[in-house]
Amino acid sequence: MSKDSNIQHSLSGILTVVDEYDSEMAELGRPDGNMVDSGTMALLNSGINLSHADYQELANRHKDNAAMTRILRERYNANRQQEKGAGITIVQFGQSPWKQKTYPLSILKAVVR
Secondary structure (H helix, E strand, O other), rough: HHHHEEEEEEHHHHHHHHHHHHHHHHHHHHHOOHHHHHHHHHHOOOOOOOOHHHHHHHHHHOOOOHHHHHHHHHHHHHHHHHHHOOOOOOOOOOOOOOOOOOHHHHHHHHHHH
């Protein structure tokens, strides 16, 4: 094999991995009812006013669950004004595929193709 064909073969392998990664991330970002935790949903729907600490605890519990992270983030954003006088409070939610930055892979794909 020549040097150029080795490079093309390697780049082809890299693009295959990048495409597989993109496909998996897209799959993780799709809402999946099987990933919804019924206990947490019962708590969220109970009418109890949750504090920032409560949301943080739930966010930590579901940090690897994209569906629950999305639900918790939306509920938190919709209800966070209810806790008065708390100053600036930040709840850190788990990773969500639709929020992750994939610039290096995008740049790699653009350069290779």
